[in-house]
Amino acid sequence: MFILLKNALRLTLLLSLITGLAYPLLSTWLAQTLFPAQANGxxxxxxxxxxxxxxxxxxxxxxxxxxxxxxxxxxxxxxxxxxxxxxxxxxxxxxxxxxxxxxxxxxxxxxxxxxxxxxxxxxxxxxxxxxxxxxxxxxxxxxxxxxxxxxxxxxxxxxxxxxxxxxxxxxxxxxxxxxxxxxxxxxxxxxxxx
Known part of the structure; x- marks a missing residue:
């Protein structure tokens, strides 16, 4: 049971880093680099x-x-x-x-x-x-x-x-x-x- 909980927490942390930090930073960087006027309204x-x-x-x-x-x-x-x-x-x-x-x-x-x-x-x-x-x-x-x-x-x-x-x-x-x-x-x- 402890191993399942440990793996679930690791997966949650990994997915949080990917979807909550890495993806938004990459999307923002790409938008600011390729389409700066549109990205800024x-x-x-x-x-x-x-x-x-x-x-x-x-x-x-x-x-x-x-x-x-x-x-x-x-x-x-x-x-x-x-x-x-x-x-x-x-x-x-x-x-x-x-x-x-x-x-x-x-x-x-x-x-x-x-x-x-x-x-x-x-x-x-x-x-x-x-x-x-x-x-x-x-x-x-x-x-x-x-x-x-x-x-x-x-x-x-x-x-x-x-x-x-x-x-x-x-x-x-x-x-x-x-x-x-x-x-x-x-x-x-x-x-x-x-």
């Missing part, structure tokens, strides 16, 4: 200060920024989740109609892209479709006193292509786009020479 910084993560959406309400996709959880990473409202739920229709009120009146031929009026499954999606970003160009261009073509070029440069060319759809990270927009706005205009 894909943080984006400006002027040495963290402004957010490329993986988590955040709200933008000012007219001079591109707005993010609505969130069912208020962009809280602690409460990640969707609204779970099905297509026949009247509350979903009410939510979409309320979101439509936040967008300026558009011609009937120009429809608000669906990702600007519906939430994602996680409530934290940092991306929009290129169509949803391009839809906002007139508002942002007017607020920043920029030519729409400047913003269109900025958006084209920010489009992330699908993995392997076919897994998923093209998307634009809203936080990264707004940071690029701030950099563009901070760039002095070239001086004209007589």
């Amino acid at each position: 894909s943080l984006l910084t400006r002027d040495g200060h963290s402004v957010g993560s490329a993986l988590i959406g955040q709200p933008f309400a000012r007219q001079d920024y591109f707005w993010s996709r609505p969130s069912a959880v208020g962009y809280s990473a602690l409460a990640s989740g969707g609204s779970n409202l099905g297509p026949l739920n009247p509350q979903l229709t009410q939510n979409i109609e309320a979101q439509l009120q936040t967008w300026p009146q558009q011609p009937a031929s120009l429809r608000v892209p669906v990702d600007l009026v519906t939430t994602s499954a996680s409530g934290l999606d940092p991306h929009l479709s290129p169509a949803a970003v391009l839809f906002q160009v007139p508002r942002v261009a007017a607020a920043r006193h920029l030519a729409p073509d400047q913003l269109n070029d900025l958006i084209r440069a920010a489009i992330e292509r699908p993995a392997l060319g076919f897994l998923g759809s093209p998307v634009v990270n809203v936080l990264q786009l707004n940071m690029a927009l701030d950099r563009l706005d901070a760039t002095p205009a070239p001086t004209e020479t007589p």
Whole structure:
């Protein structure tokens, strides 16, 4: 009996060292070595200060920024989740109609892209479709006193292509786009020479 208990304690200690110490240390070292940005939260910084993560959406309400996709959880990473409202739920229709009120009146031929009026499954999606970003160009261009073509070029440069060319759809990270927009706005205009 004592030998069985002794062997069980040895095995418990060995497995605790392997699974509780060696494996986590190896995993952390590999992640920090091979994927340091992702392992540290894909943080984006400006002027040495963290402004957010490329993986988590955040709200933008000012007219001079591109707005993010609505969130069912208020962009809280602690409460990640969707609204779970099905297509026949009247509350979903009410939510979409309320979101439509936040967008300026558009011609009937120009429809608000669906990702600007519906939430994602996680409530934290940092991306929009290129169509949803391009839809906002007139508002942002007017607020920043920029030519729409400047913003269109900025958006084209920010489009992330699908993995392997076919897994998923093209998307634009809203936080990264707004940071690029701030950099563009901070760039002095070239001086004209007589």
